Structures are given as structure tokens and as C-alpha cells.
Amino acid sequence: MTGTTVEQGRRNADRQDFLGACGWQTAQVMPLVDDASARKYFRLERKHDTALLMDFPPSAIHVDPHGIYENPERPASVEPVLQTTALFERAGWRVPKIHASDVKRGLVLIEDFGDVTFTRALQSGGTMDGVGQDGLYLRAVDQLIGLHRFCDAGAVADCGLVTYGADNFRRMLTSFKTDYLPLIIPDAQKRDAAMVDFDRLLDDVLPLCWRVGDAIIHRDYHVDNLMLVENGDGGDDCGIIDFQDAAIAPRPYDLASLLRDVRHDISPDLESRMKQFYLAAFPSLDHSDFETAYVANSMVRNFRILGRFGWLAIKAGKTRYFDFIPRCWDLILRGAVDGLPALHHWVETHIPYDARKAPNISLSPTHSNKKAPQ
Structure with a gap:
């Protein structure tokens, strides 16, 4: 045995x-x-x-x-x-x-909570429980509105959660440099140059994440973690799961997670309408500052996801998430030309288009013939 x-x-x-x-x-x-x-x-x-x-x-x-x-x-x-x-x-x-x-x-x-995630409801084309795409995303955004009103009423001060600063994001993104970049930049000299410039990029971009303050965040807020749950009154509630990594972090983080989801296609029109729905609930927020913070948080989240994909491939032998990698890069670059030109410049300089596809793990300098733990 x-x-x-x-x-x-x-x-x-x-x-x-x-x-x-x-x-x-x-x-x-x-x-x-x-x-x-x-x-x-x-x-x-x-x-x-x-x-x-x-x-x-x-x-x-x-x-x-x-x-x-x-x-x-x-x-x-x-x-x-x-x-x-x-x-x-x-x-x-x-x-x-x-x-x-x-x-x-x-x-x-x-x-x-059963099996009816928002993902399944979206895949049904709106036939499941009679809720269409707009209705589902409106429910999801409305939950964030309620949470952020709870925060604005003073809940952040004594909630007992970790409070993020730029250093937290920087450490989270270490995995992007150490676990993911070796998969796509095998040349050590080029990789070192990309890492040095990446650190400079973070110096410029990370402070922008807090342009509109912070709030309690779910941290993995997307339609796979939202569910239609019967409420006993003939309707259904928006059930929320997988929230154990909640923290106090930049206010737009969860909205960017929801509307720039690597697993699901969301049209620019729907994304824009959902952002406007959110902003209408908080008229004191500056829209330009919010958009800058939103794009910066999307960058952080998607770089972190790429690092996680690299870690899972190297440490756990799981490469099934590689299919999402091209979409990660698309989301990182969305709005960057106008909103975060330094980000766009870093990607264009160090990550050519072909490198934004699923990597060949066998070419990675960190790859070993030793079987990864399952």
C-alpha cells in the first residue's frame, strides 16, 4: 500500500x-x-x-x-x-x-445551491428560468452595488479582512514573472529585460488602481461563482459562492473581474452598459478616474491569472487552462492604448503576438522531465 x-x-x-x-x-x-x-x-x-x-x-x-x-x-x-x-x-x-x-x-x-450557475443560464440562451443575458449581468452588478453601499456605510473599517496596497498586488504578480514568463520567453537575457521593464510598469500603474478608493471585494467575482437559487416565493435569488479570499481592495476590481472574464465573451456594448448602471448608483464617483482604475485593475487581475496558469502547469501538471491565455492578453490590452499607454508599450515591446498564444511547456527552462504532482 x-x-x-x-x-x-x-x-x-x-x-x-x-x-x-x-x-x-x-x-x-x-x-x-x-x-x-x-x-x-x-x-x-x-x-x-x-x-x-x-x-x-x-x-x-x-x-x-x-x-x-x-x-x-x-x-x-x-x-x-x-x-x-x-x-x-x-x-x-x-x-x-x-x-x-x-x-x-x-x-x-x-x-x-444546486447546479444553475449564471454560466449555465447564459449557455441556455435565456431559456433557463426566463432570465436573459442582460438580466443576469444586471443582477450581478446590482449585488456589487449593494456590497459597496454596505462599505460606504462604514463596514470596511471593522470587517477584519486583509487590506491590499500596491505591494500586495506586486507580490501577487511575482508568479507572472517566475511561473509564466519562462513559458513564453525562453531566452534568459530577453526575459530579464522584460522583468525589469515590468517592474517599472507596475511602479507607474499600480497606484492608479485606487483612483476611486477601495471596498470589500469577492476577489473572484464572475458568472461561474454566481447562481440562481430558489427563494421559496416562486422566484430566485442571486446566490454567490467561492468568496473565501475576500479582501479590502480597489473598488473596481470585482466589476472588472465580472465584465472582463477570461472564460466568457462579453460584448463592449454590454460591458459599457453595465459600468454605466454601476456608476449611476454612485453619482459622486468621477467617471474618468473610475475608468482608469477599472483598466488598471483588469491588468492586475489578468496578469495574476496568467501567473496562476503557469504555476498550475509547472507545479501541478495542469495545462487545461492554456486555452484561455489568448483571451487573457486581449483583456489586458483592451483600452490600454488610450487608458494605459505604458502597458500597451510593454506588451508590444516584450510579448510578440505569437507569444500571446498557448505556450509550449516543453520549451520552458523551468520544465523538468520529472512528473509533476497531481
Whole structure:
């Protein structure tokens, strides 16, 4: 019996013990598709009840989401899930209720929102629950409006979340330089030049992210993490999941995450209308400053995503996200000519068009013949 098999057996026993303590020991347990993190989810079914089991063992390696540490690989913990659930409930968001938790073992039993994500509703062409594309995005933006009004009423001061500064973003983007750039610039001298200029670019651009202040952010706000949840009154609410990495950060960050989503096509017209809908709720915000901050935050988010794709490929052997890379570059450059010319210049100087496609990992100087951990 291998060490991995022994560890899996122990983890299965931990889950069963936890479910027994919660009264779910007889439930049918079905694993759900994993995401880009070490968290695993299982759907539980017993008679007419369902719930989700989150499994995030403390032994798992978790990448620091907030750019606090120079070494980003940290022990996993479910405590942020408990903290942010309570916070967003106070903010009025519809988030999954927590039925039980075991922080020491990294297990949480939560409400099951079902399977109707906004992504699925969009793919149905508006036939699912009768909600079209505009209606779904209006709901999503309206949730941000409610959250930011909660922030403007003083909630930021005592929410207990990490507060981002430029140094946090800079550390988050280290992975872009160390894990992604080697995949597309194999020549060390050219790569070093690109990194030096990239640091100068960040000196200029990062302060612009805060042009319109900060707010509580979800940090991964997009249609895959938004769900249509029945509310018992014949309608449905906008359910929100995967918010455990929430922080205090530049105000436009979540809106840029939603409207410049690497996984989904959003027309410039829809993006513009949704931004105007948001800005109409906050008439005191300067529109020019907001647009500058919006483009700067989109840059940060998409460079961070590219770094994450590189890390997953090198450290975890996961290259399935490479299909999104050309779109990442498109989103980074959208509006850059007028809004952030220094960004446009850096990309045109160091990242030729062909390098903005899915990389050939075998050409990377960091690639090894040693099999990556699964």
C-alpha cells in the first residue's frame, strides 16, 4: 500500500467521522469536478435533502491569495470560509449557510445551491428560468452595488479582512514573472529585460488602481461563482459562492473581474452598459478616474491569472487552462492604448503576438522531465 493510498484512506475516514457527527453518515456522497485549488467538494444526498461537503485538508498546499508573503505557498485553512460567510451575510448577500464545520480537520458542511450557475443560464440562451443575458449581468452588478453601499456605510473599517496596497498586488504578480514568463520567453537575457521593464510598469500603474478608493471585494467575482437559487416565493435569488479570499481592495476590481472574464465573451456594448448602471448608483464617483482604475485593475487581475496558469502547469501538471491565455492578453490590452499607454508599450515591446498564444511547456527552462504532482 503506497503512502498516497494510506493518506487517502485516512482522509476518507475523517470525512465519514465528520459526516457521522453531523447526522449525514447515511448520505450518498458524489464528488464534484475540482477547480484550480486544493479544495474538493462532494454533494451529499439523503432522501429529499442535499448539502455540500467542502474538503480542504490542512496538509494541502494553498497559494497565498493576498500577496502577504514572499513565499506564497501556505498551509490550507477553512477559517476564511467561516469569516467571510458571516461578513457577506451581514452585507445582504445570499451565500450558502454553514451547517457544521471542523476547522482542525478542514471540513465544512454547507448549503447546496444546486447546479444553475449564471454560466449555465447564459449557455441556455435565456431559456433557463426566463432570465436573459442582460438580466443576469444586471443582477450581478446590482449585488456589487449593494456590497459597496454596505462599505460606504462604514463596514470596511471593522470587517477584519486583509487590506491590499500596491505591494500586495506586486507580490501577487511575482508568479507572472517566475511561473509564466519562462513559458513564453525562453531566452534568459530577453526575459530579464522584460522583468525589469515590468517592474517599472507596475511602479507607474499600480497606484492608479485606487483612483476611486477601495471596498470589500469577492476577489473572484464572475458568472461561474454566481447562481440562481430558489427563494421559496416562486422566484430566485442571486446566490454567490467561492468568496473565501475576500479582501479590502480597489473598488473596481470585482466589476472588472465580472465584465472582463477570461472564460466568457462579453460584448463592449454590454460591458459599457453595465459600468454605466454601476456608476449611476454612485453619482459622486468621477467617471474618468473610475475608468482608469477599472483598466488598471483588469491588468492586475489578468496578469495574476496568467501567473496562476503557469504555476498550475509547472507545479501541478495542469495545462487545461492554456486555452484561455489568448483571451487573457486581449483583456489586458483592451483600452490600454488610450487608458494605459505604458502597458500597451510593454506588451508590444516584450510579448510578440505569437507569444500571446498557448505556450509550449516543453520549451520552458523551468520544465523538468520529472512528473509533476497531481
